Amino acid sequence: MPLEVRSAVSTEFAAIADVCTAAYAPFVAGDDHYVGVLRDVARRAAEAELLVAVDADGGDVLGTVTFVPDGGRLGELAGPDETELRMLAVSPAAQGRGVGSALLRRILDDSRGRAKAGVVCSSQPEMHAAHRIYRRLGFERAPERDWSPMPGLDLLAYAICFRSG
Numbered sequence: 001m002p003l004e005v006r007s008a009v010s011t012e013f014a015a016i017a018d019v020c021t022a023a024y025a026p027f028v029a030g031d032d033h034y035v036g037v038l039r040d041v042a043r044r045a046a047e048a049e050l051l052v053a054v055d056a057d058g059g060d061v062l063g064t065v066t067f068v069p070d071g072g073r074l075g076e077l078a079g080p081d082e083t084e085l086r087m088l089a090v091s092p093a094a095q096g097r098g099v100g101s102a103l104l105r106r107i108l109d110d111s112r113g114r115a116k117a118g119v120v121c122s123s124q125p126e127m128h129a130a131h132r133i134y135r136r137l138g139f140e141r142a143p144e145r146d147w148s149p150m151p152g153l154d155l156l157a158y159a160i161c162f163r164s165g
Contacts, residue, residue, distance in 0.1 A: 007051060
């Protein structure tokens with residue numbers, strides 16, 4: 001399946017919201033607030049860089065990730081010389097086809113191109129498929145950066161460092 005990874009356009013926002021909510025459904029059941037955050041694609045596009053992976057033949061949105069290259073309101077963990085990724089989501093029908101890896105490679109390439117020291121992200125402990133992708137691409141667990149945005153929700157931190165210092 002040929003993929004194209006690029007910046008999202010506003011006509012794709014509804015499809016992106018659907019991909020996010022479908023991918024996160026097993027992890028956010030009953031959390032209407034976070035489902036609303038996942039569906040607020042316009043906000044993410046305005047405050048960060050919203051990327052999509054689309055089927056190069058049909059243009060269907062297969063996955064998405066929010067890239068936070070320079071902090072701002074969507075930044076949670078990144079230091080001043082790091083980028084951050086948020087809300088990596090792959091359509092359940094496209095999972096296992098390299099979509100998540102393609103999106104992450106784009107972020108890694110863009111981060112290196114910006115001469116950043118590394119990339120960080122948070123993940124729920126149950127998101128095992130995402131953890132495998134992170135490790136495969138060189139991310140390591142950063143337990144000293146684990147955090148909890150609200151009681152009962154503990155997030156694991158992952159980081160990749162391009163250079164020391």
